Amino acid sequence: MFKKTGIAALGLALMASATYAADIKIGYVTTLTTPAAVLGNDMKDAVNLALEHLGGKMAGKTVEVIFEDDGFKPEIGKQKTDKLVQQDDVPIVAGYIWSNVLLASAKSVLDAGKFLISSNAGPSQIAGKLCNKNFFSTSWQNDQTPMAMGEVLNQQGVKSLYLLGPNYAAGKNMMTGVQRTFKGEIKGKDLTKWPSQLDFSAELAKAKASGAEAIFVFYPGKAGGAFIKQYQQAGLKGVMDLYTVFTVDAISLPKLQAGKLEGVLGSRLTQQWDPTLDNAANKKFVADFRTKYKRYPSFYAAQAYDTINLIASGVEAVGGDMTKTDDLRAAMEKADYASVRGKYTYGKNHFPVQNFYLREVVADADGNWTTKVVKTVYENHVDPYVGECPLAQ
Amino acid sequence: MSTLFLIQFLNGLQLGVLLFLLAAGLTLVFGIMDFVNLAHGSLYMVGAFFCATLTFWTGSFVWAALLAIPLTALVGLVLEIGVIRHLYQRDHLDHVLATFGFILIADTLVHLIWGPEGIAIPLPGYLRGQVEVLPGIIFPTFRLVIIGSGLLVAFGLYWLIGRTRLGMLIRAGASNRTMVSALGIDIKTLFTAVFALGAVLAGLAGMLIAPITEATIGMGNDIIITAFVVIIVGGIGSMKGAFIGALLIGLIDTLGRSFLDDILKLFIPINAAETAGPAISSMLIYLIMAAVLAFRPQGLFPPKVR
């Protein structure tokens, strides 16, 4: 019996490997299991929408994106990246929501001389000492968004702040970021176990007892929704104002709305993109995304959409010849494509030099909760690590 | 400082009570059927998801919780009759492995049925606010409700086990299983009932925490390990041990998270303390467990007859 099973298994294995032969293959690592899969699926949908807009082709050649699931763990993410690099032999690996997954995987891709494009994660190491000519980001460096928030806090006249975030690479960067620009007093800081801790009772009590005027929070994914609820349940609204980065997004808002957590309406966040940004590419992206998937795209989706278009701009420039890596790189460095955030340029560490906006949570004309742009906080902002990057411009 | 301590004490109590609900079921199943159920946390998750869906159907959290309880019991029944029953005769190793497989199945089924994103449960207005417990001590109403319900369940279990016929059988079963069945008691039905009771307690814990955190995939996988620590510290099979162990672990965990980094700052650089603090406070409960077992290998309150 087991012999037969074994043979059947082998047959299946061979079938699995007989991948459909596209001209250009792109690896895409994101989270497709665990609760964080909701972010990964949003990115996957955006990637598929981008391919649809491109007609499934770049420079006249067929394109296939191979999605791999990082299981929300650096170790698995690296394993899947290795598989994409070694077995599938893709010229470009993209995706990566989590900074720790990206840090674990970067070496595998870059040592093999392939391109690595981050759709979200922007750990300080990759922007600074470990920067690489074959790495590109279509998001931001982790410190930038909270830096913009620090600026906003100064403008609002906030004098003291309590910091709260998860204990992993991005969490630490976010805390550093806000402290770079915030001029008031930091009353205290807590880093919580990531990603398992979802009950923040002890930390909220500490924050309140610290007497800080406001609280700055970074909790991506499901932890964000949980935090907002507990903030409201603890009765802190009006006692300690809430300022967040990457905590409230198009994925958590419908859930918060279903949970009747009105407290989040009017709360403010900073970001490099918003669904209401006024440019043709963004309008098309948001409209088509909403038609196709019946919901607002999140910033994860917007960045994933940009990732595919950035790659397409490079592939077009080399006429689909992926062996011309120098030309491909030079083309992508120009960021010559219609980004949904509007025009931006690349610094020498290949992180975008771009605008950051203050956004506010509002209800749209149909009553759905979404965000709108209040004002521009930074124009063409450069990340703070670019100086540590040894690459020449 | 003292205000903060009192609030953290209440927070710790709330966590402890929640752990007790989980640990009570574990220790019952463990003490009576000698069955190690790693998948107990999956029942906690299932309870939360039932309650979430029913809240949206009925429009009321309270009704949803009341309806979700028999549903969770039903899941427990089906599980026991379908699979668990066939494992009682096996050794602990097989229990651990089979229920490990169950966790995988349960998490994936929930992903298939409810999607990956998890569900936020809206609370009725009167549970959303805060109460001033003592002057200056403001505490979320719903967390007080958790503490209250947990203590109520603890009292109910005390009554059930100490004063009813079912309780007598449970106590007898825990001391000497063969004797109970020799007396003509249908041991199979007893086991099924106990397993379902455990499932209800776990499900109830899930329902109570879900309005705070959300019902999410894998929510039981971390807390179940803590619940195991509780029953090991308390002594397997002892309800009193589970209660005291749960409160102890809940308080240590919360107070550790709250004050340890401040204490560490006295000895090591501030930055190191801020990041080491949470890790070391997570380690605390395992340290306690190892210490207890090193000196009392049967836990703090081992059941008397075995």
Added chain:
Amino acid sequence: MSDTASAQLNDHLRVPDFFGSSTGRVVTLVFMAVLLLVPVAAHFLGIRLQLVSLDFITRILCLAIAAVSLNLILGFGGMISFGHAAFIGIGAYCVGIPAYHGYGSAWLHFPLAVVASAAFALITGAISLRTRGVYFIMITMAFAQMGYYFFLSLEEYGGDDGLTIYSRSVFGIIDIEDKMVLFLLTYACLVAAIYSVYRIVNSRFGMVVRGCNSNEARMKALGYNTYAYKLTAYVIAGGMCGLAGALLGNFTTFISPDMMSWSRSGELMFMVILGGTGSLFGPVFGAVTFVFIEELLSSFTTYWALPFGILLILSVLFIKGGLNGLIQRGWKRD
């Protein structure tokens, strides 16, 4: 003691032949040869297929060594350790931390990994072995969790984010940056591990440890200090698993506390049971089957954990003696 019980005892104490029955010999040899030759052939033929790639098989071999070491205490010694992944983690960090500080020599990394893991086993084993039954299962898990949180708290070495190893251990004579060399080294270590277990369980020491598994009271009555024997076995297994960790760290070039989480320990236990406890090659069959099925299912569907979980439960319920048992019996159910 009843007849069946004494028959069981005799069965336990029977010296395992290296390969078991004659069918077992053939199947085992073929299996081990396939495990060696297929990835090597695939590598030279340039077949890009994950399931036969050197990378994939090297990872399996590392886990197989860990499973073999767990089998020494679990299968032969009857000590159900639910914290074995801790040793993998410690072994891996013994490569990662020195490498981070610029000490790249394998002659430092590997001995350190073995000694550190053995030391951890000595300390935790000394406490854990005072308990028995479920308490032992849980206390070993508790110690592993402590190790997990300990490495989590080491901010300098990445904490939760883990640590990337920028160059593999330097042996001087061989270069394991070449994945073929690393594969062959790992394979050799696996064979050495199996052979050591064979020698250990057939030594006088091993007989006493196996005796403790069957009937500890009797061994005590015979005047053996069973605690010391069991502890020694526990320490040997810890050290051997530390070696597996050092290899795995070198292979993945990335280490994180996740390597020692409780679910990893559970997976190792599963490999041992699936393969067949108390058999020499069982854990290897178990590790290969486990990882192979996991990889295969996850390449088909995101929901791979569902069929995988069902398979796990079915294998617990229906495969007596694990895969090795099946092989030894010539594929018959009983």
